[in-house]
Amino acid sequence: MNVRRPLTSVLAVAVSATLLVLAGCTAQDGVAGENGGGFISGDGTVLVVAPDDRTDVPDWGGETVDGATIDSAEIDGVVVLNFWYAGCPPCRKEAPLLEEVYQEYLDRITFLGVNVRDSAPTARTFEEEFGVQYDSIIDTATRDVMTAFAGQVPPSAVPTTLVLDAQGRVAARVSGLLPSAQTLADLIDAVLAETEGETEGP
Template structure:
């Protein structure tokens, strides 16, 4: 089932409108993030609105590469996942939507062939101990980069589709180009699965 069909089936009216805008390849949605920052709600994160942006092959720009040290002290390099679909999730432990979507991401991760699909988190705030505790508590089976001090992973994505909220999930195609972005909490495992399936089908 393709993503547009899936969105029509599962989305609320608001989500459907956001998805329709994305599928028209505008790449830009109304952005409430600045308003959230100014309102000073004290929730300690800026949440996205769940907008899903999907980009056709000709709209994906240049490949993105990034690296960093993981919570376990290993070195992650996106070049090692060359030729795979890459799912990149920006998160931190104190973010309530991140906690909600963690099991959803892990469900999709567990269902994928690691020879075809790679998952990595980018932790934007925590030290190693805090991040590792989160991963253990929520059963996260893929690595996360600690990007607090260097910010290099975030900078690598600071182009036309930056991770402007926490959480944000960005999906790269097999050439490392941005193919989709979920701005805010991922609501349905089936949405991410369908994005991945569509990208795998491009190379079939």
């Protein structure tokens, strides 16, 4: 299934990798809770999860800004999920970086935003202002996506970006503002290489 702009599979990287990231807007509820309207620095790390350490994630989905319905069970291949909301300064700062990566990989992976606070009209205004072409799930009411990922690798800061492998498991997490477009591209390339290696076999 292609979500307004496609995506294909896989990420391979051994455990560890810690990169300094700029400040994020943390949330008290594990993914994107309110924090009195203030912003706190994220943990500033990139977490890479080795294939043997990844765990299954419940199905997730919801309605997008454009009114489409997303069901993770219908998505094939590697997925990038970016948790955000319009009033978060780091989210605004990294929007061009995410769009740059999306344009580079749009024929190979699925790229989705997960808006954790706004209404669809507010999210759409943000997309128009920053030229965001990929779609976002409005997760404000149901918190379906946030709940699905709040277990083994909770995206505790907003923005948070997850890279999922072809099995839908968390392969990497950037907690806070992306250091660069290249950082995310490297994580995606690793997962894609992992998948391609599995496809080719011995």
